[in-house]
Amino acid sequence: MKEVHNFTIIQRIEHGERYFALVLAHGGTLQSPAPGQFVEALVEDCPGVMLRRPISVHDADPQAGTLTLMVQIVGRGTRKLATLREGDRLNLVYPLGHGFTTEGCKKPLLVGGGAGIAPLLLLAKTLQANEVQPTVLLGGRTAELIPARDAFASLCTLHTATDDGSLGHRGLVVEHPVFNDSYDMIYACGPTPMMKAVARSAAQRGVECEVSLENVMACGVGACLCCVTDTDHGHRCVCKDGPVFNIKNMRRWYEQ
Amino acid sequence: MNNDTLKVRLHNLQLKNPVLTASGTFGYGEEFADFVDLNRLGGFVVKGTTGSHREGNPYPRMVETPSGMLNSVGLQNGGVDKFCDEVYHRIKHLDTNVIVNVSGSSIEEYCEVASKIDALERVPAIELNISCPNVKCGGMSFGTDPGMAAQVVEAVRRVYSKTLIVKLSPNVTNIAEIAKAVEGAGADSVSLINTLLGMAIDIERRMPVMANITGGLSGPAVKPVAVRMVWQVAHAVKIPVVGLGGICTAEDAIEFMMAGATAVEVGTANFVDPTVTMKIVDGMEQFCKDHAINDINDIIGIV
């Protein structure tokens, strides 16, 4: 069941200049989010920002009643969120959307870039809890722009690709040697051109693949139809039918 | 204060309180069922419904603007048959008024949808949308000309027997004139305002932000325009007026009622706080208590 709730920030984690994470305590019973689900965060007292901002669940600990969000500073709303400190409250609508499918996969690859790295941490942890060892491949323009590397590295083998070669493979994630190993599932979240490249390659290789899309959102619950994406079955809401989509229904999207 | 304090009537439609939700902002009610007790609403207006399935406009379809937003959704919906065969059966048990927003591109289409909805026992009213700014053909063009507005309302009146609310466009020079035309053509009530036509440009890309180029402005930014129009229309017609545009609080709702609205609709505010309608109902009750108002009808149009 979705709810609107005031969380309390209990910890801030710095990830360089562009990214930060907030650990949020529910104070009561946390609805356990699935990996890939997101929240809509209310940005209070911020001129020009009225609508909530969609942010993925980066990590969750149902026992402790905490959620972690990792945010990339891109505009007014996220810049305001960056000023929040321990003890401040943050109002969230959560949990929203359909997350990743984790059942049945044995050898998954997780590919992420930019803010799209955020949901992959909870995904990696969930897979591990199912005794599946994920391979993680993260990309960015520079090493500095690949946040939360330590969190991934402490869980699994982490591979990286950077445009400037400052970390890992120099080039795109789809050109990284591990990308071409064999997998039974590829999960991708990141900039749209990256996800389309991953999807095209997965389709070509016949590997199952799920992508987590981004779009501007208003309601976050499938009511306003502002957030649609093209699919092979017509327009679908990223907030409600996604954000995670299996590419078998997304040819029209990734071939564009 | 008693349970009847907030009761109002739109022609034959009894509302337990004046708070409705605005079409296109509340889905089919189901999307908000986790957040609000739908039965505590005066009613809700579902998404614009057309003769057949529509995919709507290409995306991006939305951009936030100061104290508001522009949308160019363009009547994406599953069509009237899907509503009658599927959606209706999921929401017909609710103890509130389900109102269908009827849209179209031709008089025939409006009539087809209205007559199919007329057959649904648990839908006591329609809101005829002659004011959508986001469809190329029909939509707003019916709502910006008094003669055409009267024509479509007359035709729908012939096939629709229950409470007929006509939703007006603010994108006109004289809204009272349109209101009088639809009253004369048989409307039982008018609701206003639909969104104001607007536009936003991405100056880095030197392109419109939305794929449809223009879109409809909603949210607190439009409220003073809406209050003014409700006041003008309430003075021009005898049928009850439903006021909307930027309502976020009980105080906003009271303001519309004092301007002449018998009921109100809440739209964009649902996106910011999905529980806002409950707070508005509670706040209106409290306002009546604090101001010793026994019947909310006493404040309608007092300005």
Ligand SMILES: Cc1cc2nc3c(=O)[nH]c(=O)nc-3n(C[C@H](O)[C@H](O)[C@H](O)COP(=O)(O)OP(=O)(O)OC[C@H]3O[C@@H](n4cnc5c(N)ncnc54)[C@H](O)[C@@H]3O)c2cc1C
């Ligand atoms: C399902 C989902 C999950 C997301 N998860 C995360 C996450 O975990 N961490 C994170 O940092 N970000 C995430 N985002 C993106 C985040 O919502 C946007 O970066 C944020 O809304 C920007 O707000 P702003 O006020 O700072 O920017 P604005 O001032 O509104 O805009 C600045 C720039 O960002 C672009 N932008 C605005 N909103 C979005 C959006 N929703 N998607 C893509 N671009 C946008 C604008 O076009 C503009 O160029 C997610 C988005 C979605 C849809």
Ligand SMILES: Cc1cc2nc3c(=O)[nH]c(=O)nc-3n(C[C@H](O)[C@H](O)[C@H](O)COP(=O)(O)O)c2cc1C
């Ligand atoms: C995303 C969105 C979709 C809408 N769709 C419809 C629609 O299908 N039919 C209609 O009559 N009005 C539609 N509207 C207009 C609203 O019902 C309302 O008239 C307008 O938004 C002003 O109210 P508000 O400021 O409270 O949102 C839509 C508005 C929004 C924001």
Ligand code: FES
């Ligand atoms: S944001 Fe409203 S339908 Fe997705």
